[in-house]
Amino acid sequence: ITFGGQITEQVAEEMMTLAYDNGINLFDTAEVYSLKASLDRLQLQYVDVVFANRPDTNTPIEETVRAMTHVINQGMAMYWGTSRWTSVEIMEAYSVARQFNQIPPICEQAEYHMFQREKVEVQLPELFHKIGIGAMTWSPLACGIITGKYSNGIPPQARASLKGYEWIKDKIQGEEGHRQQLKLKDLEAVAERLGCTLPQLAIAWCLRNEGVNSVLLGASRPEQLEENIGAIQVLPKLSVSVIAEVDSILRNKPSSKKQM
Template sequence: MVWFVIDSKLHTGQGRCSKIISIYSVFVQFTLSELCWLCFLYTVVLQFVFVMLYIFVLIETVRAMTYVINQGMAMYWGTSRWTSMEIMEAYSVARQFNQIPPICEQAEYHMFQREKVEVHLPELFHKIGIGAMAWSPLACGIISGKYNNGIPPYSRASLKGYQWLKDKILNEEGHRQQAKLKELQAVAERIDCTLPQLAIAWCLRNEGVNSVLLGASRTDQLLENIRAIQVLPKLSLSIVSEVDCILGNKPCNKKDIRS
């Protein structure tokens, strides 16, 4: 099975450093044959096709995605939850057999989940231009501040099937995260933005992050999150350093280890 995403995007900036916020995303799951039949019945062009799990013969995956793009069913393809080695292998196979390589890895990235995007993906970004599409920039709503005083009624963590999220919020690590979020709230107020806006802008400040995927249940919430793009210029080195100091979880990259 393959995940497909239809995105509407908000662009800002120019050239390689431009950033994108995905303001509307629809994820659907098809087999390749189902996708071909869908495109036969309707005029469908997807911006991105994501292969979520590396469970196929790699050359077949690369050829299948090349076929999808050459047939006009999609514009690009990317990977989701692949390791850096698997992504590099896919790129090498595509170049070797004159196929289309992936251009993006969809990875979880937020203030409490940093290692993959900040340690493992930068090398791919600089070597072969693989960008990152960050999902869950608010950590399933944890960074929104809504859980500061427990689990509100009708919130995601209160719903059936989300016991894992409730446990994550209420355990010892969750309490430590809530304490850090209160400190980050003060930083957000100082630069005249909300905590979610600070968190989203913090994700976008990473040069290897090309896009963040946003989810919203209300129009005003969506508009608030989109305005995070206006916060990005306010993230000076001193602000970023202060955020890192509060979080206390900045991973050591390979250059730091070698030096």
């Protein structure tokens, strides 16, 4: 979304170089994001993992499994995964693949951040132990909410101000969004004590989950990407006690004193 229309070619090139230089070798893209612009920029001949984004309720899962198997057998991709599928649907795809000698999915692409935990922490671990499904997670900063940039309203260039993303704005301005902003104040105190920024803490928090194989980042400026990459240095600081403190902040409702 960002690379397709929100930044210039020069900035995109600079950030791609910065990513590669720091060991990043996984890029998430799709034609639907920006009229194929993001794909053209990457000059892809094939992809490592192709995803079935959202299950098609009008198409039997067997057809999807066979189509993905064909894509892989034709050399257009090495693996396939699901995105926003339920555990039941993923298990059915796996079972169908085994029954008809097709290729099963290897991972689920799921939203995962401090305010969205259920699927990755409760549902997917069972599939991991049963069939080896991994997790490729996205939106570690909750569409920018965890950066703290929405604490004083909606900035003009933020994603929540874009056409088609009004749902982010509604979420921020709703009751739950207000509670999240209050929790961010306590999380900022934890980050300050660890000597890192709030985004770095949030990304490291996602990475520390051993069931998470990859965390997909989004950035619109090289400085922002460089800061996010710095989350790797925060990982060793996430002790059991720190994780427990963060969990306590996330699970508890803000007190009336904090709301004042």
